[in-house]
Amino acid sequence: MATTADAPMYRLGLRMLGNETAKGLRVMWAHKAPLALGLAYVAMLYWVIQLFIGGGRLVGEVLAMTFVAFLGYVVLYIASLRMVSGVLEEMYTGTLEQSLLSPLRPWVASTGRLAAALVEGLVIAAIVAGFNLVILLAVQGVELSFRWSAVVPLAVTLVDIAGFVLLFGGMALVVNSVGAIIHVVQNVIMMLNGAFIPVFVFPDWLELAAKIVVPTTLGLDATRQILVAGAPLDNVWSSGTLPWAVVHAAVQLVVGWAAYQAAIRRGLREGRLGA
């Protein structure tokens, strides 16, 4: 075979990552209609819920404190949805098995698939952010200022989301009813991660549960403290929010990664990765 597969594995791995990401984005673009509907849904959802919360009016203070958390939820929602639906679709159509006929180890394909899902989530979140910012700033006059230090908790949040996405990607490989499960879990996250109400207004027990159990809550709360309350990064670290967010993200990533790899191995053992 005329091949460059003798090239160093890291180079092949990077090529594979790019390949998977490009494919994911092309497939996403091919599904423009459902994508547009999904986009409209998540964009409108925020405003409708905020109207409920404000008793028929938009409350600027709440908007400022929840805006970034909602975007975090959008990334998680789109990325996990794309991962689960993509894995299921590829299992039923047989392309998942074809994607395993690669000289690279399955975990590289997993990383590529994850990268594509995260990029899709970030792209959608960016579009939603643009749309919502216009309303937020022009109509409500809410003042939001970006601080570079917020990149740290946002990156931690993205790692947290990656772990969650991998966990459910793995579940999609072995659990038949994963569609129903992810739907319920996503709704719970939406209610509890601070996307509509800041978590500090929850009862103490619920706030604690939301921070421990629900992915993104800690990282997005740290981001809120920096962007809205103007806290320096040092303060967010010393308050414990950011360290716990890091721990949560690390645990989530390890658990998600292990679950995905175990699911691939189980799928290979049981012959259930194909049509």
Place this chain on the structure above:
Amino acid sequence: MPELLLKPHTTAGTAAPPAIELRHLTKKYGHLTAVQDVSLDVPAGQVLGLLGPNGAGKTTIIKMMAGLITPTAGTVRLRGYDISKQRSRAVQQIGAVLEGSRNVYWSLSAWQNLLYFGRLKGLRAAEIRPRAERLLRDLDLWDRRNQQVGGFSRGMQQKVAVAAALVTDPPIVLLDEPTIGLDVEAARTVRHWVRRLTREEGKTVVLTTHQLAMAEELAGRVAVLRDGRIIADLPTAELLDRYAEDRLEIDVAGTTTTVADVLGAKVATESANGQTTIQLPTSDQDTLHTVLTGLHHGSVPVLRVSRVRPSLEDVFVSLLKGEVDHGNNS
């Protein structure tokens, strides 16, 4: 190509390893044994027809060859590379079209699919493009290369799947029911391609199909599976020759009722257009004499007596019924 002369014996002791080497391959799902102790070697350039009824274990074997199902026991080597221990090298040796699968992304174009699957195997776009272009031109898909595969006919979609399996020019091609669901024309194109792969490009092909005429046409060797075991494994011509000695057909005028009145129900018959064909299970001269005498006494006109070379389908059906010696050389 020497494919029809190759015997399915192991190639131990020869310099080059077999293209495919299965040793004591077994797959169990709980209490169900899907594949039981299958061992075979496929020399380079041979087309192996893997035949068997539904549930015989064909697809499981194909997927274990491709590393897509982990065997319970046994080993798979592709050109010497162990699929479980040297997966990276082993999977580079194969291209596969799997049964019941789209195999390619319907929401991508044919061109995008070939680029994707080429890169998946570690090739650069510059390496993939010339071969992808040649494949798409040969398969009459070049003019529609930028259209989504989902909009293609079933036959064209399968052509894209074949092209995707071949885009890296793998020496081994696994084809699991490649013509299932295809119309006559599309199936003919795929058959033409398989023939070309072996005769012009020297590829090793493992082919599973329920279309036994296709297997007979393409496969230099046939392995028949039943309940996860290989019950026959011979060069196709030899398998047919062995069975041909055992089959005689006598065409007579009249219906099956006429023949039954004369001979009783002891012979197999088929009737069409006022003629009946008597099929004798053996070439035993005594049986032949008895039947001909009976027909003569019954005044049934004998039109023709012939030794018939059976089709692979005949042999296959008989093998599954256990009517013939399995002739398993492996």
